[in-house]
Amino acid sequence: xxxxxxxxxxxxxxxxxxxxxxxxxxxxxxxxxxxxxxxxxxxxxxxxxxxxxxxxxxxxxxxxxxxxxxxxxxxxxxxxxxxxxxxxxxxxxxxxxxxxxxxxxxxxxxxxxxxxxxxxxxxxxxxxxxxxxxxxxxxxxxxxxxxxxxxxxxxxxxxxxxxxxxxxxxxxxxxxxxxxxxxxxxxxxxxxxxxxxxxxxxxxxxxxxxxxxxxxxxxxxxxxxxxxxxxxxxxxxxxxxxxxxxxxxxxxxxxxxxxxxxxxxxxxxxxxxxxxxxxxxxxxxxxxxxxxxxxxxxxxxxxxxxxxxxxxxxxxxxxxxxxxxxxxxxxxxxxxxxxxxxxxxxxxxxxxxxxxxxxxxxxxxxxxxxxxxxxxxxxxxxxxxxxxxxxxxxxxxxxxxxxxxxxxxxxxxxxxxxxxxxxxxxxxxxxxxxxxxxxxxxxxxxxxxxxxxxxxxxxxxxxxxxxxxxxxxxxxxxxxxxxxxxxxxxxxxxxxxxxx
Amino acid sequence: xxxxxxxxxxxxxxxxxxxxxxxxxxxxxxxxxxxxxxxxxxxxxxxxxxxxxxxxxxxxxxxxxxxxxxxxxxxxxxxxxxxxxxxxxxxxxxxxxxxxxxxxxxxxxxxxxxxxxxxxxxxxxxxxxxxxxxxxxxxxxxxxxxxxxxxxxxxxxxxxxxxxxxxxxxxxxxxxxxxxxxxxxxxxxxxxxxxxxxxxxxxxxxxxxxxxxxxxxxxxxxxxxxxxxxxxxxxxxxxxxxxxxxxxxxxxxxxxxxxxxxxxxxxxxxxxxxxxxxxxxxxxxxxxxxxxxxxxxxxxxxxxxxxxxxxxxxxxxxxxxxxxxxxxxxxxxxxxxxxxxxxxxxxxxxxxxxxxxxxxxxxxxxxxxxxxxxxxxxxxxxxxxxxxxxxxxxxxxxxxxxxxxxxxxxxxxxxxxxxxxxxxxxxxxxxxxxxxxxxxxxxxxxx
Numbered sequence: 001x002x003x004x005x006x007x008x009x010x011x012x013x014x015x016x017x018x019x020x021x022x023x024x025x026x027x028x029x030x031x032x033x034x035x036x037x038x039x040x041x042x043x044x045x046x047x048x049x050x051x052x053x054x055x056x057x058x059x060x061x062x063x064x065x066x067x068x069x070x071x072x073x074x075x076x077x078x079x080x081x082x083x084x085x086x087x088x089x090x091x092x093x094x095x096x097x098x099x100x101x102x103x104x105x106x107x108x109x110x111x112x113x114x115x116x117x118x119x120x121x122x123x124x125x126x127x128x129x130x131x132x133x134x135x136x137x138x139x140x141x142x143x144x145x146x147x148x149x150x151x152x153x154x155x156x157x158x159x160x161x162x163x164x165x166x167x168x169x170x171x172x173x174x175x176x177x178x179x180x181x182x183x184x185x186x187x188x189x190x191x192x193x194x195x196x197x198x199x200x201x202x203x204x205x206x207x208x209x210x211x212x213x214x215x216x217x218x219x220x221x222x223x224x225x226x227x228x229x230x231x232x233x234x235x236x237x238x239x240x241x242x243x244x245x246x247x248x249x250x251x252x253x254x255x256x257x258x259x260x261x262x263x264x265x266x267x268x269x270x271x272x273x274x275x276x277x278x279x280x281x282x283x284x285x286x287x288x289x290x291x292x293x294x295x296x297x298x299x300x301x302x303x304x305x306x307x308x309x310x311x312x313x314x315x316x317x318x319x320x321x322x323x324x325x326x327x328x329x330x331x332x333x334x335x336x337x338x339x340x341x342x343x344x345x346x347x348x349x350x351x352x353x354x355x356x357x358x359x360x361x362x363x364x365x366x367x368x369x370x371x372x373x374x375x376x377x378x379x380x381x382x383x384x385x386x387x388x389x390x391x392x393x394x395x396x397x398x399x400x401x402x403x404x405x406x407x408x409x410x411x412x413x414x415x416x417x418x419x420x421x422x423x424x425x426x427x428x429x430x431x432x433x434x435x436x437x438x439x440x441x442x443x444x445x446x447x448x449x450x451x452x453x454x455x456x457x458x459x460x461x462x463x464x465x466x467x468x469x470x471x472x473x474x475x476x477x478x479x480x481x482x483x484x485x486x487x488x489x490x491x492x493x494x495x496x497x498x499x500x
Numbered sequence: 501x502x503x504x505x506x507x508x509x510x511x512x513x514x515x516x517x518x519x520x521x522x523x524x525x526x527x528x529x530x531x532x533x534x535x536x537x538x539x540x541x542x543x544x545x546x547x548x549x550x551x552x553x554x555x556x557x558x559x560x561x562x563x564x565x566x567x568x569x570x571x572x573x574x575x576x577x578x579x580x581x582x583x584x585x586x587x588x589x590x591x592x593x594x595x596x597x598x599x600x601x602x603x604x605x606x607x608x609x610x611x612x613x614x615x616x617x618x619x620x621x622x623x624x625x626x627x628x629x630x631x632x633x634x635x636x637x638x639x640x641x642x643x644x645x646x647x648x649x650x651x652x653x654x655x656x657x658x659x660x661x662x663x664x665x666x667x668x669x670x671x672x673x674x675x676x677x678x679x680x681x682x683x684x685x686x687x688x689x690x691x692x693x694x695x696x697x698x699x700x701x702x703x704x705x706x707x708x709x710x711x712x713x714x715x716x717x718x719x720x721x722x723x724x725x726x727x728x729x730x731x732x733x734x735x736x737x738x739x740x741x742x743x744x745x746x747x748x749x750x751x752x753x754x755x756x757x758x759x760x761x762x763x764x765x766x767x768x769x770x771x772x773x774x775x776x777x778x779x780x781x782x783x784x785x786x787x788x789x790x791x792x793x794x795x796x797x798x799x800x801x802x803x804x805x806x807x808x809x810x811x812x813x814x815x816x817x818x819x820x821x822x823x824x825x826x827x828x829x830x831x832x833x834x835x836x837x838x839x840x841x842x843x844x845x846x847x848x849x850x851x852x853x854x855x856x857x858x859x860x861x862x863x864x865x866x867x868x869x870x871x872x873x874x875x876x877x878x879x880x881x882x883x884x885x886x887x888x889x890x891x892x893x894x895x896x897x898x899x900x901x902x903x904x905x906x907x908x909x910x911x912x913x914x915x916x917x918x919x920x921x922x923x924x925x926x927x928x929x930x931x932x933x934x935x936x937x938x939x940x941x942x943x944x945x946x947x
């Protein structure tokens with residue numbers, strides 16, 4: 001319990017909602033009075049106030065500054081969320097994205113006035129195609145799951161173009177939930193493929209499920225257990241032999257960028273989480289960007305828009321009739337031209353790292369993950385033997401009979417100044433703890449992290465510590481929150497007191 | 501390399517602990533056929549100076565809107581953003597945080613989301629809003645899918661007033677779901693018969709106001725007719741600032757409101773990233789896509805916030821989820837929210853008035869040019885005009901004079917001969933009297 005009079009705890013200040021700081025008429029902007037003239041609103045002038053609160057600039061700045069101090073971010077703490085690739089976000093990228101020639105250009109300027117923007121998109125596409133070895137890339141998807149949708153729509157369009165109506169998409173049981181959700185959005189039934197017991201897809205299990213009804217197999221590689229699917233070439237071959245296509249989820253591309261040419265794995269499509277892999281900040285939940293590389297079989301079906309280079313420079317193709325011979329775009333996925341601001345940040349990062357730096361980064365990411373795996377496996381229960389790729393998966397066997405759960409263990413880490421790892425995912429092991437350190441953490445940070453986890457594990461096993469773990473965290477702006485109440489009686493907005 | 505902390509000594513020491521001979525050895529599961537075969541045709545690493553020089557050179561090949569009188573809209577608008585906004589969204593604790601899955605160390609993001617949801621509900625006149633979607637176009641597609649879930653019907657009707665990108669994204673995203681999406685032809689005169697198309701098979705009608713060509717529309721009668729037939733009304737808003745001045749969709753019977761929030765959040769940035777706003781009525785909240793932030797208490801009884809109703813989402817429901825969306829547009833939602841907080845009621849409504857006054861003035865000036873006609877009788881800060889020449893040529897001629905004068909409608913609808921001479925023109929508080937003079941003078945010369 002907090003024992004101060006105010007409820008504040010030094011740097012942690014209680015901050016009311018903006019609506020509770022309202023003084024009508026107050027504002028943080030000074031705008032001139034509009035010239036009074038006859039309006040062109042017909043009968044539709046707003047008749048009621050909006051209800052927005054009035055604050056001055058110093059209040060607004062303090063409000064958001066204080067709220068920011070209630071967040072963990074990569075800038076402040078080690079953030080080893082598995083499958084999230086929480087690497088350092090260089091400020092150079094932010095500076096570049098804010099150049100007026102990038103930030104202050106409009107999506108519908110004539111092509112002649114945005115040759116630089118089109119060149120940047122073309123250059124980014126070149127990098128992505130060179131890195132993956134794939135012949136085409138659709139830049140417009142807005143995030144990873146949107147890229148999955150792009151890939152599956154291209155697959156469906158390609159199958160329909162050859163008159164092949166297939167109904168089923170196969171997904172490994174370890175897959176992220178977006179994979180089956182995406183397949184369903186694409187109108188497919190989803191069937192699950194069992195693992196081989198060692199954290200990888202069972203090739204025999206896959207072959208049992210393949211047939212003329214199967215449109216595609218979605219495989220995450222490296223997978224969500226942090227392992228490389230070593231039989232991927234055989235898997236792709238088997239899928240192709242059955243007349244189906246291979247979608248590779250590139251969520252974990254950070255482990256292999258600059259080292260593995262994914263085209264040689266036999267895949268047909270892969271999205272790249274441009275935001276996380278290429279260092280755009282996650283922003284508390286986006287925006288992302290999910291360019292999707294495509295094989296020759298799928299390239300003709302890439303969505304609009306895309307950039308082409310012609311005799312008069314670069315041109316944005318926005319309609320199927322301008323797409324060129326053989327192109328049958330499956331449609332448009334996003335308003336305007338994709339997440340251009342993320343493109344700038346990603347290219348700034350790619351140019352900074354270069355092909356040598358990207359390969360060094362994936363090597364260091366894998367080295368860091370294996371280091372965590374090696375240092376922790378004697379105390380925590382590693383789910384699979386190494387070597388691992390970019391992340392290390394543990395389960396909750398080491399907490400057996402301690403009364404401490406994976407959740408309790410993670411909450412205790414928060415008090416020690418670490419963001420928890422991903423918990424309870426993947427679903428294929430019990431009480432999963434999935435740790436992805438990325439390449440931007442130092443050995444000192446990893447050692448401090450391992451020392452802390454080993455000490456916490458010892459404390460859990462020593463007995464009598466269950467209550468201590470269950471009451472964690474104790475030093476955060478809020479302690480454990482009642483999620484059941486939030487869902488039972490949802491309060492999703494502030495309402496004026498009179499409305500209850 | 502400046503972003504990589506490990507030294508060669510570190511690497512050797514770590515490999516010893518792991519028991520591996522080399523980093524390459526850790527990749528032993530990768531098939532040799534694909535191993536390092538890339539040898540990509542790409543440059544090696546570069547310092548900040550080199551990267552800045554190279555990217556600035558590319559940026560200079562663009563004509564930025566600050567360097568030219570700019571009257572472009574069509575769903576992306578250029579407004580002034582207070583200096584505090586860009587500073588605040590670059591606070592590292594906002595910028596570099598993940599989705600707030602650990603609420604104890606994410607109360608900052610969560611409280612801002614709760615405030616964002618409330619602001620979106622207030623400006624749209626709806627009960628509840630989610631924590632954002634990718635953009636207005638994808639939000640529109642998600643609204644159509646949601647209406648189909650609620651009504652258990654398959655037919656979606658999209659008015660010709662809707663932004664063509666919203667319409668085509670909706671058609672694309674739903675094309676394999678078994679739903680039928682009918683997109684009506686572009687409707688520059690707001691003459692289409694929507695009431696006559698409402699029937700008992702319809703899941704929803706999607707309209708936009710202010711419309712793509714500028715018209716403001718009272719949708720109350722449409723809402724009543726749709727509800728009579730058990731169908732829903734989805735209203736799209738491409739310029740959320742309009743809601744500071746005109747009757748919000750929620751007051752006209754809308755069931756779902758979707759909007760592009762870019763104009764109030766971030767510079768146009770060539771069209772992305774923006775932020776999709778999504779609001780609905782309380783009774784439909786469990787059919788909503790996307791993340792939701794809700795209020796609750798912690799174990800000490802103190803008010804706090806969490807992501808909630810996640811049983812709708814794909815990490816729990818997998819193929820039965822309401823949507824496949826995971827990452828959304830958190831940082832741009834934060835920017836939107838901070839801007840709304842800076843403006844407040846007084847600033848938001850005044851800024852809307854200024855925009856409208858500027859557009860009314862511009863419409864009057866353009867309407868006096870021989871051969872130019874302003875199409876919509878009502879509008880907010882953007883309207884369509886007909887020109888005596890193809891609009892695409894006029895726009896190029898204006899660009900040659902250093903003026904970004906408008907958007908030719910043929911860019912969206914190349915197959916409609918009657919739209920060849922139609923151009924969209926937007927005016928905001930960023931336009932000066934001198935900008936308007938420049939555009940009017942140039943048009944007189946060109947036409």
